[in-house]
Amino acid sequence: MVGIGEDLERLRQRAVNLQEMMQELQESSPERIESTDRTGAVRVVMRQDGLPESIQVDVRWQNHIRPQALGEAINEAWQQAVRRRDETWARALKDSGWQDRFERYRSAPEQAPGQPAQPGQGQAAQPGPGTQRTPNAIAEDVINALDTAISSPGPESQPTHARGSSPDNGIVIMLTRNGQMSCSVDARWVTTQTSSDINQALRAALAAAHEQLRNQAASTAAFTGHASQLLEESLAMLNQMARFPGTEGRRP
Numbered sequence: 729m730v731g732i733g734e735d736l737e738r739l740r741q742r743a744v745n746l747q748e749m750m751q752e753l754q755e756s757s758p759e760r761i762e763s764t765d766r767t768g769a770v771r772v773v774m775r776q777d778g779l780p781e782s783i784q785v786d787v788r789w790q791n792h793i794r795p796q797a798l799g800e801a802i803n804e805a806w807q808q809a810v811r812r813r814d815e816t817w818a819r820a821l822k823d824s825g826w827q828d829r830f831e832r833y834r835s836a837p838e839q840a841p842g843q844p845a846q847p848g849q850g851q852a853a854q855p856g857p858g859t860q861r862t863p864n865a866i867a868e869d870v871i872n873a874l875d876t877a878i879s880s881p882g883p884e885s886q887p888t889h890a891r892g893s894s895p896d897n898g899i900v901i902m903l904t905r906n907g908q909m910s911c912s913v914d915a916r917w918v919t920t921q922t923s924s925d926i927n928q929a930l931r932a933a934l935a936a937a938h939e940q941l942r943n944q945a946a947s948t949a950a951f952t953g954h955a956s957q958l959l960e961e962s963l964a965m966l967n968q969m970a971r972f973p974g975t976e977g978r979r980p
Contacts, residue, residue, distance in 0.1 A: 749830055758816045763809035765801040767792035772805045774813055778907035779938070780806065783930045787923045796915035798926075806909050890944065892937030894929035901930075903937040905945070 760781075761774040769789040773781040783802055786792075793801050889908075893900045898917035902910045911933075918926060 749826070752824075752826060758813055758820075761809050761813045761816070763805055763812055765793075765805040765808070767801065769793050770798075770801045770805040772802070772809050774806075774809045774907075778813065779903070779905075779941070780809075780909055780934060783911070783934060784927050785923055785930070789923060789926075795913075795918045798915075798918055799911050799913035802911040802913070802930075803909070806911075810907065890937045890940030892933040892935065892940065894932045896929070899926075899929045899933045901933040901937045903934075903941060905941060 757776050757778065758774075759776045762771065763774075764771050769786045769792040770783070771786070772783050775781045783805075785798070785802075789798070890903045891900065892903065896917065898914045898921070900912045911930075921929070
């Protein structure tokens with residue numbers, strides 16, 4: 729069991745490094761992106777987290793867009809904002825060297841100090857019949873399993889979308905956490921509304937969708953916190969096993 733403590737420290741450092749790189753990735757996102765549809769009749773603003781901050785139609789929007797095409801124009805403006813964000817983000821990451829560093833990090837072999845690399849680029853080899861798994865092999869599995877659990881919660885804890893609508897259901901906005909958005913507008917309803925009425929309805933629908941996302945995020949945060957606690961407890965147990973060989977099979 730020589731070197732197990734170093735193995736566990738290496739795994740902890742790996743988790744810290746990955747968290748720091750993810751934080752750097754998030755912070756490099758543009759603070760604010762504005763965009764319009766091709767006619768300029770619809771303007772959207774994207775927040776730094778990739779979600780829509782506002783959607784607004786011009787007072788003379790009907791000079792450029794048919795009522796039944798307003799929802800399509802809103803979606804077009806949003807997709808244009810997404811493209812601009814991605815292009816700006818990609819340039820910032822390239823200039824900072826983030827992507828190269830991340831690829832080097834991911835391709836680096838995961839192995840114990842002084843030991844040959846394990847098969848599968850960091851995935852622990854499956855033990856043969858009668859082979860006793862070492863604490864560092866167990867630690868690798870704990871890291872991999874919890875990393876998957878934290879980044880990809882089950883369907884019950886991560887709904888696919890949030891739905892927000894205006895009080896009269898003239899406008900419905902579907903929104904996901906990763907910034908996918910679609911908007912539908914009732915063509916008959918919109919012909920009876922002023923631009924001010926439409927913008928008020930857009931604000932109400934967007935606020936309702938954001939509220940659903942916040943509620944979903946609170947549920948996921950509880951799951952992630954539990955998984956992180958399990959990670960700490962598991963590594964502490966493995967560290968104890970490394971310092972006192974043979975204790976893993978004992979009962980208190």
